[in-house]
Amino acid sequence: MTAVQEQPKQLDETGDVVTPLLELANEKNKRRRGLLLALPAYIYIVLFFALPLIIVVVYSFATRTRTGGTDLSGWNIEAYEKLGEPIVRDILFRSLWLALITTVICLVVAYPFAYFLATRSPTVRNIMLVFVMIPFWSNFLVRNYAWRVLLGNDGPVSQLTEALGLGQTTILFTPTAVVLGLVYGFLPFMILPLYASIERLDWSLIEAGRDLGASGFQTFRKVTLPLSMPGIIAGCILVFVPSLGAYVTPEILGGAKTTLLGSYIVTQFLTARNWPVGASVSTVLMIVMLVAALTYFRSGGKNL
Amino acid sequence: MSGGVRQLRGGTRSALSLNAALVYLFFYAPILLLIFYSFSDDDLVGRWGGFTLDWYRAFGRNDEVQSALSVSIRVALISTVVSVVLGTMAALALERYRFRGNRIFDALLYLPVIVPDVTMAVMMLLFFTWSIDVVNTSFGLSLGKGISTVALSHIAFSISFVSIVVRARLAGMTQTLEEAAQDLYASQWQAFRHVTLPLIMPGVIGGGLLALTLSLDDVVITQFAAGPGSTTLPVYVFGLIRRGVSPLINAVSVVMLAASVLLVLLSLLAQRARGGSVT
Numbered sequence: 233m234t235a236v237q238e239q240p241k242q243l244d245e246t247g248d249v250v251t252p253l254l255e256l257a258n259e260k261n262k263r264r265r266g267l268l269l270a271l272p273a274y275i276y277i278v279l280f281f282a283l284p285l286i287i288v289v290v291y292s293f294a295t296r297t298r299t300g301g302t303d304l305s306g307w308n309i310e311a312y313e314k315l316g317e318p319i320v321r322d323i324l325f326r327s328l329w330l331a332l333i334t335t336v337i338c339l340v341v342a343y344p345f346a347y348f349l350a351t352r353s354p355t356v357r358n359i360m361l362v363f364v365m366i367p368f369w370s371n372f373l374v375r376n377y378a379w380r381v382l383l384g385n386d387g388p389v390s391q392l393t394e395a396l397g398l399g400q401t402t403i404l405f406t407p408t409a410v411v412l413g414l415v416y417g418f419l420p421f422m423i424l425p426l427y428a429s430i431e432r433l434d435w436s437l438i439e440a441g442r443d444l445g446a447s448g449f450q451t452f453r454k455v456t457l458p459l460s461m462p463g464i465i466a467g468c469i470l471v472f473v474p475s476l477g478a479y480v481t482p483e484i485l486g487g488a489k490t491t492l493l494g495s496y497i498v499t500q501f502l503t504a505r506n507w508p509v510g511a512s513v514s515t516v517l518m519i520v521m522l523v524a525a526l527t528y529f530r531s532g533g534k535n536l
Numbered sequence: 537m538s539g540g541v542r543q544l545r546g547g548t549r550s551a552l553s554l555n556a557a558l559v560y561l562f563f564y565a566p567i568l569l570l571i572f573y574s575f576s577d578d579d580l581v582g583r584w585g586g587f588t589l590d591w592y593r594a595f596g597r598n599d600e601v602q603s604a605l606s607v608s609i610r611v612a613l614i615s616t617v618v619s620v621v622l623g624t625m626a627a628l629a630l631e632r633y634r635f636r637g638n639r640i641f642d643a644l645l646y647l648p649v650i651v652p653d654v655t656m657a658v659m660m661l662l663f664f665t666w667s668i669d670v671v672n673t674s675f676g677l678s679l680g681k682g683i684s685t686v687a688l689s690h691i692a693f694s695i696s697f698v699s700i701v702v703r704a705r706l707a708g709m710t711q712t713l714e715e716a717a718q719d720l721y722a723s724q725w726q727a728f729r730h731v732t733l734p735l736i737m738p739g740v741i742g743g744g745l746l747a748l749t750l751s752l753d754d755v756v757i758t759q760f761a762a763g764p765g766s767t768t769l770p771v772y773v774f775g776l777i778r779r780g781v782s783p784l785i786n787a788v789s790v791v792m793l794a795a796s797v798l799l800v801l802l803s804l805l806a807q808r809a810r811g812g813s814v815t
Contacts, residue, residue, distance in 0.1 A: 267635040277641075419559070
């Protein structure tokens with residue numbers, strides 16, 4: 233470092249000829265400094281993230297011993313074959329289905345909301361956004377618990393339906409309750425990217441559509457919707473992906489018959505002690521997420 | 537801009553307002569009812585039996601809750617401090633320098649944000665089981681999982697979030713001020729300390745608050761990385777909820793909510809200093 237810093241005085245007089253050399257030295261120096269800055273986090277992520285990730289993949293090819301241990305010596309794909317069994321397949325499809333319903337509901341509710349938000353004055357918009365951010369930042373476990381209280385046998389919702397003569401509410405511990413909890417948890421993930429893409433729309437295009445005689449619906453379908461597509465894709469991925477891997481929500485609001493992927497994985501590790509199967513389901517889930525993430529970045533979504 | 541179209545027409549306008557009102561009702565009704573019932577003097581959750589602060593007193597007296605709370609706070613502080621330092625350094629490296637392997641590092645740093653909680657939890661369980669085994673047998677120690685493994689796992693995902701927030705701040709900045717400082721004979725360190733750091737401070741604070749929130753929120757990863765005596769408050773509460781609802785959980789939940797809301801407000805203040813958008 234010091235060597236390079238002393239050079240400029242000598243080189244300034246010599247002029248153009250040596251400048252590229254100085255730049256080269258400077259460039260090399262910059263590279264070294266960048267690497268030094270990155271190194272602690274780099275080492276940390278490799279050691280405590282990349283290595284664990286590789287270990288999971290390795291375990292997914294291992295064999296479960298009769299005592300519930302894991303034998304790493306002979307590699308095989310038995311754990312992956314188990315994914316085709318009816319029980320696991322049902323769980324897989326149920327998880328995909330519930331995540332899909334959650335995503336669709338979020339989209340249908342969030343789009344008009346985000347559109348409305350984008351048409352408010354900047355002051356109103358910021359206030360409205362803050363009130364979307366508060367649940368977004370609030371403790372996820374607590375928000376799920378709130379629904380447990382709300383939907384319980386003696387809870388407020390039940391009290392209301394009983395007073396109306398509709399009888400007790402019985403949606404707690406059903407897939408409906410799980411979807412409700414997931415929508416509640418992930419709706420802000422849909423609103424924020426949708427708002428971001430609708431807000432920066434070129435509104436003169438919409439105006440042009442209307443001026444050329446298109447109806448409100450036609451303008452929406454042919455202009456607004458395609459232009460806000462990046463936001464739609466981003467929002468759908470941001471809702472679908474965590475819904476698919478959800479664990480806390482189905483544990484709190486779902487019943488014994490609504491086991492989803494997350495709970496299945498946890499059971500394989502904590503009670504069934506079949507680590508290879510747990511590891512293989514985790515690996516599959518991870519691959520789904522990676523594909524989704526790549527789609528997201530390809531679609532041009534970078535912020536949020 | 538073109539105000540004409542941003543004005544909604546009558547019917548659409550009222551439909552959209554109604555939708556927005558319902559969304560806010562959906563967001564806030566459960567939270568407000570939870571707060572309301574936490575003051576109810578009734579053993580049954582969700583039934584009003586007069587005003588009381590008993591559940592909050594029970595929260596203060598419950599030793600298990602208190603020790604879980606202290607574990608949570610310790611873990612959150614350690615993981616926030618470490619991830620803010622490492623994450624900020626990584627952000628500076630990636631935004632300002634090109635170095636060998638910077639692309640791989642960039643991709644690797646995004647992964648913890650993308651990987652689902654449950655998978656990350658499994659990764660931590662297998663990794664700590666294996667690595668503790670290796671360390672114990674090679675050095676003849678008897679280490680186990682505990683607060684340190686929980687903190688290590690929290691840092692692993694927080695670094696990424698901090699670096700993303702700080703990078704967003706750095707990306708919008710020109711380097712002219714730092715160059716000016718160096719032209720005026722400030723050393724590398726002085727330029728960083730007196731120019732760069734104050735400029736990126738809102739991003740650093742925002743990233744730190746995010747790390748703090750994530751650490752205080754996490755259940756699944758903590759559960760898998762924890763050992764005896766390192767139960768955090770969310771993990772403890774999660775265990776209670778699985779056994780059933782109780783007015784005590786209501787009170788604990790409201791305290792946790794209050795903490796999150798406080799953090800949101802702080803982060804909004806940091807964002808305001810940043811003068812940018814709300815995300």
